[in-house]
Amino acid sequence: MTQEKIILHWLNFSRAHRVLWLLEELEVPYELKLYERDEDYRAPPQLKKIHQLGRSPILEIYPDGNEDPIILAETGYIMSYILENYNPKGKLVPESKRNQELVKYYLYYAEGTLQGILVSLYVLGETSKRAPWGGRTIGGLVAKGISKGYYLPEAFSNLDFLEEQLSKQPGGYFAGDKLSAADIILSFPLNDDLFSNRAAMNRVGSDISSKYPNIKAWRKRIVKEPGLIRANEIIKKDL
Ligand SMILES: N[C@@H](CCC(=O)N[C@@H](CS)C(=O)NCC(=O)O)C(=O)O
Incomplete structure (x- = not known):
């Protein structure tokens, strides 16, 4: 299992909660950065500094202490990445x-x-x-x-x-x-x-x-x- 630093950029009332849930299920160590929606229910502009589209979830991964992060967006892709890279015991994977x-x-x-x-x-x-x-x-x-x-x-x-x-x-x-x-x-x-x-x-x-x-x-x-x-x-x- 790779030892990487992982940061989940989580926005309130958003799709990002699923990524948090998956990380918890698989007991993957992660850091959490929380963002709150503005009065128009939009994400704050800080998220755009992480990924140009400024949507949540975003997963920021620092492979082996590397300072240049891999930035992942799109929940389905992020979840596939987590399942493929941080799930050596195959937890949650169906049998058939x-x-x-x-x-x-x-x-x-x-x-x-x-x-x-x-x-x-x-x-x-x-x-x-x-x-x-x-x-x-x-x-x-x-x-x-x-x-x-x-x-x-x-x-x-x-x-x-x-x-x-x-x-x-x-x-x-x-x-x-x-x-x-x-x-x-x-x-x-x-x-x-x-x-x-x-x-x-x-x-x-x-x-x-x-x-x-x-x-x-x-x-x-x-x-x-x-x-x-x-x-x-x-x-x-x-x-
Ligand atoms: N298809 C993307 C959608 C991401 C997305 O639109 N996230 C919403 C939260 S549920 C968002 O960040 N909205 C902020 C905004 O509209 O400013 C995914 O699955 O991650």
């Missing part, structure tokens, strides 16, 4: 090849498909509030039309898909009968950004919790995961 491949799929899917739909619904939901006065009604109607015509059916198609995927896994996790990186990466779009977020639930219709019993049971299971509880406590203490 099929489930191992499923984990890789979800590491792309969470950000590549699901998250984009949720962000689009959020942005469209904001349209009527942010449109200039006089354009609010028309702006809101256009946004609603786009949501109803495209993004809501997409959201439901994805929720149906995830519900069915869970029904095929006897343990109730997304890839096998125990926690894997698939559950960790899906925790943000599915739990934090949708089912635990009242405004997001209202955008899709708040009856979805009862409509998706497998997802509901999965959420109950993952919030009790000791690694996530540890990550939550670390943040509570440091923020």
